[in-house]
Amino acid sequence: MLEExxxxxxxxxxxxxxxxxxxxxxxxxxxxxxxxxxxxxxxGAPRAGCLKPLIGSSVxxxxxxxxxxxxxxLAPLIKRPDLAPFPVFEKHFQILLSQLQPAxxxxxxxxxxxxxxxxxxxxxxxxxxxxxxxxxxxxxSTEGRAFAxxxxxxxxxxxxxxxxxxxxxxxxxxxxxxSCRRARSMVEDMIRRTQQVVDDAGGMERRxxxxxxxxxxxxxxxxxxxxxxxxxxxxxxxxxxLLCWCIYVLAREPGVWDAAQEEVRRVLDGRRxxxxxxxxxxxxxxxxxxxxxxxxxxxxxxxxCNTDTTLPRGGGPNGDAPILCxxxxxxxxxxxAVQTNKALWDKADRFDIDRWAQERSLADRxxxxxxxxxIGGPRKCLGETFAxxxxxxxxxxxxxxxxxxxxxxxxxxxxxxxxxxxxKVRYHxxxxxxPDDGVWVKLVPT
Ligand code: HEM
Numbered sequence: 001m002l003e004e005x006x007x008x009x010x011x012x013x014x015x016x017x018x019x020x021x022x023x024x025x026x027x028x029x030x031x032x033x034x035x036x037x038x039x040x041x042x043x044g045a046p047r048a049g050c051l052k053p054l055i056g057s058s059v060x061x062x063x064x065x066x067x068x069x070x071x072x073x074l075a076p077l078i079k080r081p082d083l084a085p086f087p088v089f090e091k092h093f094q095i096l097l098s099q100l101q102p103a104x105x106x107x108x109x110x111x112x113x114x115x116x117x118x119x120x121x122x123x124x125x126x127x128x129x130x131x132x133x134x135x136x137x138x139x140x141s142t143e144g145r146a147f148a149x150x151x152x153x154x155x156x157x158x159x160x161x162x163x164x165x166x167x168x169x170x171x172x173x174x175x176x177x178x179s180c181r182r183a184r185s186m187v188e189d190m191i192r193r194t195q196q197v198v199d200d201a202g203g204m205e206r207r208x209x210x211x212x213x214x215x216x217x218x219x220x221x222x223x224x225x226x227x228x229x230x231x232x233x234x235x236x237x238x239x240x241x242l243l244c245w246c247i248y249v250l251a252r253e254p255g256v257w258d259a260a261q262e263e264v265r266r267v268l269d270g271r272r273x274x275x276x277x278x279x280x281x282x283x284x285x286x287x288x289x290x291x292x293x294x295x296x297x298x299x300x301x302x303x304x305c306n307t308d309t310t311l312p313r314g315g316g317p318n319g320d321a322p323i324l325c326x327x328x329x330x331x332x333x334x335x336x337a338v339q340t341n342k343a344l345w346d347k348a349d350r351f352d353i354d355r356w357a358q359e360r361s362l363a364d365r366x367x368x369x370x371x372x373x374x375i376g377g378p379r380k381c382l383g384e385t386f387a388x389x390x391x392x393x394x395x396x397x398x399x400x401x402x403x404x405x406x407x408x409x410x411x412x413x414x415x416x417x418x419x420x421x422x423x424k425v426r427y428h429x430x431x432x433x434x435p436d437d438g439v440w441v442k443l444v445p446t
Contacts, residue, residue, distance in 0.1 A: 154179040338372065
C-alpha cells in the first residue's frame, strides 16, 4: 500500500473489485470525504450486502435516514457518562489471568511464555458482549462460548467477502450461512433472557449499555439483535487488535514499560484504576496515541460517492489540482498510510511516545486530520471512549500484575533487542489489522 503511494502520489485512481477507485492518504481529501462533503459519500451497498447475513441492518451498514435514526438511538446509550464498565473489565481480566496462570498460588513467580493474541481477542469479545447486553449474555458460559464460535466463523467469511468489494457475493457457503443463522438466533435468546433480568432488577442501567433499548420495549428483539451485532462487529476485533498491539509494543520497548510501570505505581499505589486515574496518566496517554498511530486497528476504509463531485486535491500532473470523482466511485482512505506518511510525521517509523508530550499535540493532529484512528466527522466511531478506557485499564492491570515482559519466539527464545523492530512487523490485515505472528511474550508475575 505504502509503495503504491510512493510511486503514484498521495492520491491516485485505479480499477479494482469491479469499481473505479480513488485511493488517498491526503488528510485534506479524507476530511473532504468524511466531513465537508459528508452527504456525497455513503458506506454503500457492497458493505451492507457483505455484512447483512450476520448483522442485518445496523448503524455500521446503513446510510441516509436509517443511519441517522440508528445513530441518534445508539450514541446516547453508548456514550452515557453514567455508564460504569470497569467492573466488567476487571471480571474478564481476572478470567484471563486464571487462564494464564492455572496454578497461580504455587507458581507465583515463574515466567509464563505464551501467545496472547487469541486470549486477548477472547477477552475483548467477552467484555463488549457483557457491556452491551449484561451478565446474562456472558460468553464465559457454554452457550456464550457457542455464540462466540458461531460469530467468529461468520466473521472469518466476512473478512474474505469484504476484500472483494462489489463482488463480495462470490464468497458464500453453507458454513457461512449456518454460522450467521446460529449467531443471530443465540443473540435473540440472550436478549430475551436479559429482558427478564432488566424487567426485574434495579441498578443495572449503569452496567448495561443497551439497557434502555430492552427495558422500554421501544425496539423488538430483532431490532435489538441487529443493533447489538452491528456494535459487536464494529467494536470487538478493533479493540482486540488494539490490545494486541499494546502488549506487542510493551514487549519491545522496555523504556516505555518502565516509564508506564512507574506511573502506574505512582498514580494507583496498588489500587485498581478508576476513570479519573486513567485521565491522570500522561505516559499511558502518549503510549496509546502512539500505538494507534503506528498500528491503527482499522488501517483502511472506504466510501462510495453518490453523486458526481470533485475532491480538492489529487488531480493534475503534480496531484495538487482538484480531481473528478464521478458517482459510484469507491474512495479508499487509509489511516495507516496517513499516520505513517514521512511528509507528515518526523521519524514516522519510530515508536516515540514523546511526540505526544506537548499538550496540544493530539488536538492539533486531529484538527489537521493527520491522526484519525477513529476517523472524524458525523460517522466518527461511537465506541472510542469505551475502547480507550478498556485498553488503558487492561494495560494498567498488566503493569500491576507482571514485573517484566519480553518479546519471545514461539520456541521460547528471547527476541534480540532491535531499535528498528517497527520495520520488521508482519501485519495480518482483514477488516482490522493485528500482528500476523501473534503476540508471543514471556511474562514474569510480580
Ligand atoms: C480500538 C478500538 C476501535 C477502533 C480503532 C475503532 C475505529 C472505528 C472506525 C475507523 C470507524 C469508522 C468505520 C467507517 O465508517 O467505515 C468506526 C465506526 C464505528 N465504531 Fe469503532 N472503533 C473501535 C472500537 C469500537 C467499539 C468498542 C465500539 C462499540 C462499543 C465501536 C462502535 C463503532 C460504531 C457503531 C461505528 C459506526 C459509526 C457510524 O457509522 O455512525 N467501535 N470505528
